[in-house]
Amino acid sequence: MNAPSLGNLEETILLLMLTVKEEKYGFSVAEAYRQHLNKSISIPAIHTVLKRLEKKGLVSSKMGGATAARGGRKKRLYEVTAYGKQVLVSLRDTRAALWKAIPPVQL
C-alpha cells in the first residue's frame, strides 16, 4: 500500500493514541506523551500534529463534552481510523523486515 509520508512525531503520537483508553483529545494525548516518553510537549504542538494526522485521514474527530477544568469548553475527541491502524501495521512490518535483513555481525 501507499503509506502517506509520516513524520517521526506524527508516528509516535499516532501510536500513542492507541495506548490511551479514555477520551483522546489534545490534553490527554499530551499527558500520555509525557508519561510514556518522559518529556513534555506543548498544547500548540500537539494540536498541529493532530490536525495533520486528521488531514491525512489517519484519525477522525468529533466534538465531545465540557468539564469545569476546561473553563466550560468542549473537547475535540479523536479516534484512530482503520486506515490509521493499517498504516501503523504496515510501518511496523516494514521495519521488522528491515531488522530481519540485518546480518548479526552488524550489531
Place this chain on the structure above:
Amino acid sequence: MHPQHRPPAWADRFLEWFCDAELIDEIQGDLHEDYQRYATEKGHFRADVKYVWDVLRFFRPSSFSTPRIYWYPVMLKNYFTSAMRNFGRQKAFTFINMLGLSVGLACSMFILLWVQDELSYNAFHQEGDQLHRLMRHVSFSSGETYTWSAVPMPSAKLMEQEIPEILDAELMPWDDEVLVSKGDSAFRENGRYADQAFFSIFSFPLLEGNAEEVLTDPSGVVISETVAEKFFGSGWQATGILGQTLRIDQNRDVKITGVFADISRNSSIQGDLVFPIKPWLDDRPWLEHWGNNSLEIYLRLTPDAEMASVNQKIQDLMDRNMEGNTAVFFAQPFEDMYLWGEYRDGKLVGGRIDYVNIFGFVSLFLILIAAINFMNLSTARSGLRAREIGIRKVAGAQKGALVQQFLGESLILAMLATGLAVLMVELLLPSFNEIVSKEISISYADPRYLLSFLGLGLFTGILSGIYPAFVLSSFNIVQVLKGNFSTSTKGGQLRKGLVVFQFALSILLIIGTLTTYSQIQYIQNKNLGLDKDNLVYLPMEGAVESQFAAFKAELLKQEGILGVSAASQNPLRVGNSTSDPTWPGKDPEAALLFSIINTKLDFVETMKMKMKEGRTHQASFGTDTLNYVINEAAAKAIGVENPIGLEVEFWEQKGQVIGVVEDFHFSSLRSKIDPLIMRYDPDETWLVYVRLEGGKLEEGLASLEKVYNEFNPTYPFSYTFLDEHFQRTYRSEFTIGKLANAFATIAIFISCLGLFGLASFTAERRTREIGIRKVLGASTGKLVLLLSLDFTKLVGIAFLIAAPIAYYVMDRWLGGYEYHVPMQIWVFALAGLVSLLIAWLTIGYQSIRTAMADPVKSLRTE
C-alpha cells in the same frame, strides 16, 4: 477538580478575539486543562507565563477566524424583500439617509472630477517622463532666494552638445499676443516661437504638415485648427491650406506650413500659432549674452538619465561659462511643473497640489459625515428590527449571515444614492464648471468614470453599513424575544461621539469658509497704492505707437477721459527685474534685486499713485530719460537718508533719483513689496493706459474707441479693465472661496439631516417621560429646553474640538500671504453661533412638538 486560579484573563480575551469560533473550544479547553496541571506542579506564576506563551503560539493563521460567505440564493430574495419593506416602513429615515448619502456622494464625485482634471495636466506627452524644464535658484543679499524658469539662451546649444543625457534642449520664449489678419478679417491670437524640434518633442498632433519640417522655413507658421477655421471656414481641410499666407502685426507675411490640433486646456504650453524661432532670435542679439535671462529651455533626456548627475553636469557647464555664477540650476520634471510649482527659499514647497490634497480630504469628510448619519440612524432605530433579528436567529441564521444581510441593505441604499448622485452631478456640472473655470465633462463611454463612481458608492455603503451590521447581528436572542430589549443605552455614547465628530467637521469647514472670505474681502478692498478702478489698457501698436503724442492729445480732448500714459508692463504685475543698479557707497558684495518698469510721461498721475518725495518724470527736463523714480522699498533698500539726487547707474546708464513714490502692490499680495525703479523710456512701452471718468464710463469708452479707430483703422479695438485683470490674478482664491462655501453648506446640511433624524427618534422615545413630566407640572418651555440641552452640549464640544484645529490650518493658509487679515475672534464666534442656531432650528420642531403633545395620548398607551 475546581480550579482555584485561572489563567490571565487578558490572554484569554486575546485568544477569544483572534481565534475562530469553531476552534476556540478545543484550543482554550486544552490550554486550560494544561494550565491547571502545570499550576499544581510548578506554581501559578510559571503556569501563567507558559499559558501566555502557548496562546501566542496559537496566534497563527490556522487558528484565525476566516470570514465566511453565506451564500443562500433562496434567502437573497427574502433579504431584498425585507430591505424594501423596511425602507417603506421608515420612509422619513430612508429619505434622510438617501438624501444625505447622495448629496455627500455627489460632492465627492465633483471633487474627484476636479482632482482628476488637475492631475491630468501635462500628462499627455508621449515622452513626458523624459521632459524637463531648466530652472534656477538665485539668492540675494536680503536673504531671499527666488526660483525662476528664465535662463540664459546660449546654454541650450552647449547642453545639447556636451551633456550626453540631454537629447534636445528646446528654446521656448513666453507666448505673446499677435494680430493675425487676412484680407478684411483680423484676430488677436496667442503666438509663440519654437525650435524645430517642438512638434517632435511635445505630443501636439499635426493635422497638416510633417512634425520634423513644419518649423524649418523661417517665414512659415503653424496654426491651430481653430485659427484655420476662423480664416478659412470649417471646410479648411478641403481648401489646400498649406502655402497660404497670413499677415502678422500688419508688418510681415507668413506662409502656413502646418496645422495642429487645438492644444488641450490641460497643457501648460499654450498657443494658437507657432512661429519658427530663428527670426525672433535674429531680432534679439542681446540674448547671446549669458547674463540675459529671457526665455525658458525645455530638455528631453535619455530614458535612463540619472537626475542628480544631469543636474551636476548642467551646473558645471553654467559655472564654466558664467564667471562668478551663484545661481543654482536644476531640471524640473515637466509633468510636475503644474502641480508642484511653488518654491520658497530654494525649496519645493508644493503648489496646486495643496488644493488637490485639501479637497481630497474635504471629499472624504463629506462621505464620512453622510456615513455617520447612516450609522447613527440605523443603530438608533435598531430596536425596531430586534424581533426580526431574533426570529431569524432562532430559525438558524448565523451571525455572519445577518452581517451580510444588513451590509447588503446598506449597499442597496448606497447604490440607489449613487444613482441619484450621478444624476445630480450631471445636472449641476455646468454650474460647477463655471465656478472652477474648467471644462470638465463625463464621458460615459470611458468605463473609468462609472467604475470610480461605483467604487465610491461601494466604499460608502460598506463604510456606513459595517458598524450597524455588527451591532444588529450581535443582539442576544433571548432578551430580544422576551421583549425587554432596550436600545436607549446601547451605543448611545458612540452615537453622541459621532454627532460631535460630524459637527466638528462642519464647524471646521465654516471657519475655513469665513476666513477665506474675509481674506478675499481684504484683497478686494486693499489699498494697492494705485487706483485700479476705471482704468483700461490696450496694446500699443500701429499709429497709436508711432503717433502716440497726437493720440494722447486727441484722447484728452474727449469726454470722460482723465488721463493717458503708457508703460512696459502691467503695474500690478511687474515681471522684469535686475540686480544691476549700483550707487556710490553701495556694498560691492551686496546683490539687491530691483523690479523695473518703463513708463511714458504722466504714468504716476494716471495711475493715481502718490509721491512721497521729489517729483515725477517731466517733459520740461530734457534729460529725464536718465532719471529714476523709485518706490519706498527701494529707498529703504538703498539705505541713503535722502535718496533724492542720488546717482544710480545701471544698464550702462547713469542717472539720478528724482522722486520716491509710495509703495504700491506691483505683484501678488502673497509676496511683499520689493524695491522698484520706474524709468522714463518712451520707446520701450507696450501698453497704453487710459483713466476714465468714474460716472462716465460709457462715454469714455466710446470716445476711446472713436479715437483709436481714427488712428488704427485696420486693427480690432480691444481693451481690458485693470480691475478685471486684478480679479483674474486672484481667480484661484475666488474659486477656493466659492468651493469652500459650497462644501461647508453641504456639510452642515448633511449633519443637520442626521441630527434631525436622531432628534425625532429621541423625542419619540421620550414621549412617555415627557407625558409624565407634563402631568407633574413641567411647562412647555422647560421641556423644550430639556430636549434641546443634550444636543446643545454636543455642538459645544464639537466647537471646542474644531476651533483649535481650524485656527492652526487657517493660520497656515493665511501665512502664505505677505498681506493678510489677522485670525479674528468673530470668525470663530460666528461659526459657533451659526452651527448652534442651525442645530436648534433642526431639533426645535421636534422638541416643541413633543413638548406640546397631549400627555393623555402618550400615557394612555401604557
